[in-house]
Amino acid sequence: MGYRLPRTLWASATLLLFSTTAAWAQDPQDSSLHLTLRQAMGMAVTHHVQVQLALEQAQEATARAEEARAALRPAVGFNSYQMRQTQNLRAMGLALPGFPTLIGPFNTFDARVQFTQQILDLVHVHEASSAQTGVEVARLEATARAQQIAGAAGLAYLAVQQTLESVKAAQANETLSQHLLQLTRDQLKSGLATGVDEVRAAASEAQVAYQLQQALGAAKDATTRLHRALGLPLDLPIELTDPLGIVPASSPDGGDAVDRALQQRPELQALEKTLEQRVTEKEAAVAASYPTIGLIGAIGPSGVLPTQYDYRTYSYGIQMSVPLYQGGALVARQDQAESRRRQAELSLKDGRHQVEEDVRLAEDSLNTSRAQVKAAQLRLDLAQRLMQQAQDRFVSGVADNLEMVDAQAGLAQARSDQIGALGGLGMAQVNYDLALGQITYETPTQPESLP
Known part of the structure; x- marks a missing residue:
């Protein structure tokens, strides 16, 4: 047209x-x-x-x-990352005798498929x-x-x-x-x-x-x-x-x-x-102003590198969200x-x-x-x-x-x-x-x- x-x-x-x-x-x-x-x-x-x-x-x-x-409808997504990092233990409130303040560098890898489905919305x-x-x-x-x-x-x-x-x-x-x-x-x-x-x-x-x-x-x-x-x-x-x-x-x-x-x-x-x-x-x-209930889940490999200490991990559950106060926006x-x-x-x-x-x-x-x-x-x-x-x-x-x-x-x-x-x-x-x-x-x- x-x-x-x-x-x-x-x-x-x-x-x-x-x-x-x-x-x-x-x-x-x-x-x-x-x-x-x-x-x-x-x-x-x-x-x-x-x-x-x-x-x-x-x-x-x-x-x-x-x-x-x-x-x-169900929503499916994919998320993946590979990180190399250092951490300051004192910045996290940890001061352990015999442990260094700065640890790392070390690698972290994670990749997983995520799933959500609203049950009540x-x-x-x-x-x-x-x-x-x-x-x-x-x-x-x-x-x-x-x-x-x-x-x-x-x-x-x-x-x-x-x-x-x-x-x-x-x-x-x-x-x-x-x-x-x-x-x-x-x-x-x-x-x-x-x-x-x-x-x-x-x-x-x-x-x-x-x-x-x-x-x-x-x-x-x-x-x-x-x-x-x-x-x-x-x-x-x-x-x-x-x-x-x-x-x-x-x-x-x-x-x-x-x-x-x-x-x-x-x-x-x-x-x-x-x-x-x-x-x-x-x-x-x-x-x-009503509660919402939905299913969530994720599964995928987690390790240091994609081929090093690579283990499949997962999570699933149900979540509920209840709006209590939003500054009068709902009204x-x-x-x-x-x-x-x-x-x-x-x-x-x-x-x-x-x-x-x-x-x-x-x-x-x-x-x-x-x-x-x-x-x-x-x-x-x-x-x-x-x-x-x-x-x-x-x-x-x-x-x-x-x-x-x-x-x-x-x-x-x-x-x-x-x-x-x-x-x-x-x-x-x-x-x-x-x-x-x-x-x-x-x-x-x-x-x-x-x-």
């Missing part, structure tokens, strides 16, 4: 990946990358650095749990349990991060869809405005329009041309942000295959949605596991653990309230967006009829082109509102699924050569 291909090879490998995946098949002559909404989400989850970091943190937590469990038992819970927390946090990244990629995908539809609408408005300008000039030649009508139509056409350039710029910016969200080279062409407004939908279901979110939101599950971990840490802090450790437990409890309580708020807001937004789509479609239909009627009245010479220009502006606004409503519906659906913790995406099957 830490290995990264060069930029050009990375892009080539990405193209190869999706050209060989049946679900993402495309025309061999087409160099662009074809993506559905769910595929874009899956690509973001696969390549986004935040997801990769979360997975690495889960790996780190797994290693810490293994390290904590190791304290409960509740501190390490609770610490191992806490570390294992930490693994579950890290994995749930990685899942939550993946959901968030998938949701952000989905919103970026929908933003590109919306801007591309805005470009199409602006192009349609441009075509219509050019047609109306030409119609006004024809009417002017026929004596059925005035110079004011021509200037009015030309000003409207210029305004529409300006709006088209704005739409093109917005589409380019949104596409760049989508590339970044998906972790793709910025020069790689992308074609979005899902039409705007087509989002696999799940319907709001009132209070049941809140209950489901409380059960399946990975962020909330991570907070619940964190509280469980803090409780176990408190138990470990309390157990630090302080328990207080810290209790504080962390209360903090986790408060975070969990706040997280539950936040989930309920997220679901209710997302549910209201989704219902509102669906109503807006229906209203926007009705408005567009009426604006098209009004445009046709205004154009017919102008051609018949019974009205100037003011009605026609106003109708054109109304039609352009109705098109914009419909696109906004469809885009808003898709985004509301993504946010609703995100609030429930049920974002689904298609994770690409990639060759091992990809990062």
Whole structure:
């Protein structure tokens, strides 16, 4: 996961990946990358650095749990030394008549295998349990991060869809405005329009041309942000295959949605596991004041040199350690653990309230967006009829082109509102699924050569 291909090879490998995946098949002559909404989400989850970091943190937590469990397993070590020394007997409190004060030099050799095994050590038992819970927390946090990244990629995908539809609408408005300008000039030649009508139509056409350039710029910016969200080279062409407004939908279901979110939101599950971990840490802090019992043993040769007066010696036994007084450190450790437990409890309580708020807001937004789509479609239909009627009245010479220009502006606004409503519906659906913790995406099957 830490290995990264060069930029050009990375892009080539990405193209190869999706050209060989049946679900993402495309025309061999087409160099662009074809993506559905769910595929874009899956690509973001696969390549986004935040997801990769979360997975690495889960790996780190797994290693810490293994390290904590190791304290409960047998430990075997080897120790050896060869020394040449002298000793001052008087320094050791020995003043024997007829014996020299300084003895030596003499040699000492010792080599032995040492063994320890904890029999009763509740501190390490609770610490191992806490570390294992930490693994579950890290994995749930990685899942939550993946959901968030998938949701952000989905919103970026929908933003590109919306801007591309805005470009199409602006192009349609441009075509219509050019047609109306030409119609006004024809009417002017026929004596059925005035110079004011021509200037009015030309000003409207210029305004529409300006709006088209704005739409093109917005589409380019949104596409760049989508590339970044998906972790793709910025020069790689992308074609979005899902039409705007087509989002696999799940319907709001009132209070049941809140209950489901409380059960399946990975962020909330991570907070619940964190509280469980803090409780176990408190138990470990309390157990630090309990006795520990363990087996010890050692065996090996001892002598002057490895080959001189070399005898095998051994020792074994059982030891018990009881903490009596450590300057208040044990009580302080328990207080810290209790504080962390209360903090986790408060975070969990706040997280539950936040989930309920997220679901209710997302549910209201989704219902509102669906109503807006229906209203926007009705408005567009009426604006098209009004445009046709205004154009017919102008051609018949019974009205100037003011009605026609106003109708054109109304039609352009109705098109914009419909696109906004469809885009808003898709985004509301993504946010609703995100609030429930049920974002689904298609994770690409990639060759091992990809990062």
